[in-house]
Amino acid sequence: ESYLDGYNYSSGEQYNDDEDRPSFENLLTKKGTLVDHLMWQLNLSRFEGTELEVSVEIIGNIDDDGYLRSTVEDLARTTGTSEEFVEGLLRRVQDFDPPGVAARNLQECLLIQVQQFGMQGGVVDSILRHHLKDLEARRYKQIARALGVGIQDILTAAKIIAGLDPKPGHIFAQDEIQYISPDIFVYKVGDDYVVTLNDEGMPMLRINPYYADARIKELDSGTEEYVSDKMRSALWLIKSIQQRQRTIFRAAKSIVKFQREFFERGIECLRPLVLRDVAEDIGMHESTISRVTTNKYMHTPQGIFEMKYFFNSAISITGGDFIASESVKRKIKELIEAEDPRKPLSDQTLAEMLASGNINIARRTVTKYREMLRLGSSSERKRMF
Numbered sequence: 001e002s003y004l005d006g007y008n009y010s011s012g013e014q015y016n017d018d019e020d021r022p023s024f025e026n027l028l029t030k031k032g033t034l035v036d037h038l039m040w041q042l043n044l045s046r047f048e049g050t051e052l053e054v055s056v057e058i059i060g061n062i063d064d065d066g067y068l069r070s071t072v073e074d075l076a077r078t079t080g081t082s083e084e085f086v087e088g089l090l091r092r093v094q095d096f097d098p099p100g101v102a103a104r105n106l107q108e109c110l111l112i113q114v115q116q117f118g119m120q121g122g123v124v125d126s127i128l129r130h131h132l133k134d135l136e137a138r139r140y141k142q143i144a145r146a147l148g149v150g151i152q153d154i155l156t157a158a159k160i161i162a163g164l165d166p167k168p169g170h171i172f173a174q175d176e177i178q179y180i181s182p183d184i185f186v187y188k189v190g191d192d193y194v195v196t197l198n199d200e201g202m203p204m205l206r207i208n209p210y211y212a213d214a215r216i217k218e219l220d221s222g223t224e225e226y227v228s229d230k231m232r233s234a235l236w237l238i239k240s241i242q243q244r245q246r247t248i249f250r251a252a253k254s255i256v257k258f259q260r261e262f263f264e265r266g267i268e269c270l271r272p273l274v275l276r277d278v279a280e281d282i283g284m285h286e287s288t289i290s291r292v293t294t295n296k297y298m299h300t301p302q303g304i305f306e307m308k309y310f311f312n313s314a315i316s317i318t319g320g321d322f323i324a325s326e327s328v329k330r331k332i333k334e335l336i337e338a339e340d341p342r343k344p345l346s347d348q349t350l351a352e353m354l355a356s357g358n359i360n361i362a363r364r365t366v367t368k369y370r371e372m373l374r375l376g377s378s379s380e381r382k383r384m385f
Helices: 034-044 051-062 072-079 085-092 106-118 123-131 131-135 139-149 152-164 168-172 209-214 223-256 259-266 273-282 285-291 325-337 347-357 363-374 378-384
Strands: 184-189 192-197 297-300 303-306 315-316 323-325
Touching: 034 051, 034 168, 034 184, 034 285, 051 072, 051 085, 051 285, 072 085, 072 285, 106 123, 106 285, 123 152, 131 139, 139 152, 152 184, 152 223, 184 223, 209 363, 223 259, 223 273, 223 315, 315 325, 325 363, 347 363
Parallel strands: 184 297
Antiparallel strands: 184 192, 297 303, 315 323
16 A cells, blocks of 8 residues: 555645645643653653553543542453552552642542641641541531640641642633533434544645655665664554554444444443443453543434443443442432432432432442532532522
8 A cells, every 4th residue: 555645745846845845833832731841751661561551541530620530440441451550550550740639539638738738647637537527617626626636736637638638630720711622423324323534633644756766866875874763663653543543443333332232322322332342342452442432432323422331341230230330429419419409319319219220339339420410418518508
């Protein structure tokens, strides 16, 4: 295959320097994202093989506020590793800058910062571990009695805690509005779903005709070897991008096949799906599927979703069937939104309500999912009202 012919370069004799020179706009850069910052640190760290792949997956599941939006259990299932292995890597990622990143909840976020600032083991550490609710309620005397310290020590610790960052990722927030351009379009045509790549965002790559023609001119051996080497590199890059686009397309088609009910009826029909399912379906490695679905978006009849959204762990329900964890989170969110704000639902009540709908999960699982949704406890929601 000739990538010179396939990538739209003119074979004319006249060359316009302005056309071949990179535009000023292409030289502009914008503020790096939190993910960029974490990946930069990851590449400087000693992560290899599976450690590197799982760490990339962890970083890919950190939201804009800097919190881990997936569970260790889900990450272990997705990557085919153990929870202990993922937990160990998570601890290492939590040592990255900014302090508090990759935490699973506010308490862990603040404790990570305390540890990095060398304040572990003191009054601040004890308050965060055992008296965070009392601190929120400003029960300073009660905390002082429990810790056996003076009230002034508690006030000083409270001031330090107030200075910690509850959203460590916010410093990387983009000031400008971020518009999402889908990488994949999914249309329903008759009874089938058609998947197409969005090529508008892809530059039309080509070999500069000047250098392409330079190969056939009389050059000294050193120059000819240099030009040929750069030509091979350019062709390899073009071929790699083509291959990546094909992989994204195949992964998208596989997702549509597995999640057809979602496209038909919505989030309540999102089915459990892990990277391994798609990888085996299209004959690729799980790490490849993870890379090509990160920060890639799909425009569907149900709205625009990140491709990773369609990967969910399985929650067992009555009758031996399974439901996607994302669907369970959605149901918890809907129940809380519909509650009487004067009498908020406890996590135990939420678990019982889910059980009445054949979704049997423990109260602690409800708590975990509620915290992932950034929803307060029943007492916190009542205070807000």
